[in-house]
Amino acid sequence: MALVGISPFASLQKIQLLSFIFLYLLYLDLSNCVECKSLHSYIENAKLYPMGGMVMLRNEDYQHIFHEIKNMITIINSSLQLIEKQHPEVSGFAYWNDTISDVHALRNIIIELSTARLGSDLNKTPTDITEFMEQIMNSTKVCFEDTDILCTFHAQDNLKPVPIDQMRLREAIVNLLKNSYEAVGTSGTINIYAYETSDSLCLDIKDSGCGMDPQTLAQLYTPFFTSKDKGNGLGLVITKSIVEAHGGSLTCQSMPQKGTTFTISLPFELPTSP
Structure with a gap:
């Protein structure tokens, strides 16, 4: 029994690899996805500011990027569901369920990172x-x-x-x-x-x-x-x-x-x- 409802996550290595590949594709703009191009353009034009010796994005820039990534993950998830609906046999393929779980895990990570970035916006x-x-x-x-x-x-x-x-x-x-x-x-x-x-x-x-x-x-x-x-x-x-x-x-x-x-x-x- 879990104290709160937390969706199961894939292994750390798989999540990190999937995240890296996903973000790498975003920056290189290797697809024709409109959302990818939109996000790529936004990141390129986002204003940066120094903080603690590091260059950081503004909070609103982070939130925009997180929003765009969540949209793309939703599209990927919808595409996977459509594939499974039209081709039920894929559910028996090796790693199909792992792929579905990895997409859900990545979305949960983006949501949690987005939540963390909102930490300074408090209603005390x-x-x-x-x-x-x-x-x-x-x-x-x-x-x-x-x-x-x-x-x-x-x-x-x-x-x-x-x-x-x-x-x-x-x-x-x-x-x-x-x-x-x-x-x-x-x-x-x-x-x-x-x-x-x-x-x-x-x-x-x-x-x-x-x-x-x-x-x-x-x-x-x-x-x-x-x-x-x-x-x-x-x-x-x-x-x-x-x-x-x-x-x-x-x-x-x-x-x-x-x-x-x-x-x-x-x-x-x-x-x-x-």
């Missing part, structure tokens, strides 16, 4: 974190009903409201809960603690799972790095980007067979001067 409102977390606990408790996993939430009394984008932070927390759920396996504990420091609201998500070795821990936020059979290596990257877009930080402590603790720190905004 002062939020009672205790009520917010209790809502998340209520909506996810069904996932633990047929397991021997005990998931609990503990909050310090009288926590100050913290300004957050509730939808985006919920996504980040559910990602961390999903990781803990998978790490714990069939039985164990997941404990969530909310507390204040002098300038921040903190959330600890602590599990009794398998933990991570130093090598895995060092690559935790590397895009496309994953130790899971059906992972895409983007969940924690997106989670970290959401937390940092709030001006906060995401840290992790873990040891093999000793469990893992993720800590989200969110700053209390200083009141504006009259």
Whole structure:
């Protein structure tokens, strides 16, 4: 049972290869596809700006490119469906189902990357974190009903409201809960603690799972790095980007067979001067 609905992904190597081939074709414009030519032209004319020593596209440029790529993936998927409808025998061909899965996986990656790029566009409102977390606990408790996993939430009394984008932070927390759920396996504990420091609201998500070795821990936020059979290596990257877009930080402590603790720190905004 999964904590949230995530479509199965193809192997990391296949996804990376498919992504590389797909983008390579876009840049070389090797097809007569109107969308390919449109995207190729847009990328060539997109304005770039320096950031941290790197040349980056603007957010709106990224979103346009992601939109065009999703359109092309939709066309590819529709073409595959049409082929299968007119020639049902292809479903028995070697790698046909893998090809369908790879196209779906690529589309999911583009959607997740697009979501990550929107991390800075937040709609923050002062939020009672205790009520917010209790809502998340209520909506996810069904996932633990047929397991021997005990998931609990503990909050310090009288926590100050913290300004957050509730939808985006919920996504980040559910990602961390999903990781803990998978790490714990069939039985164990997941404990969530909310507390204040002098300038921040903190959330600890602590599990009794398998933990991570130093090598895995060092690559935790590397895009496309994953130790899971059906992972895409983007969940924690997106989670970290959401937390940092709030001006906060995401840290992790873990040891093999000793469990893992993720800590989200969110700053209390200083009141504006009259």
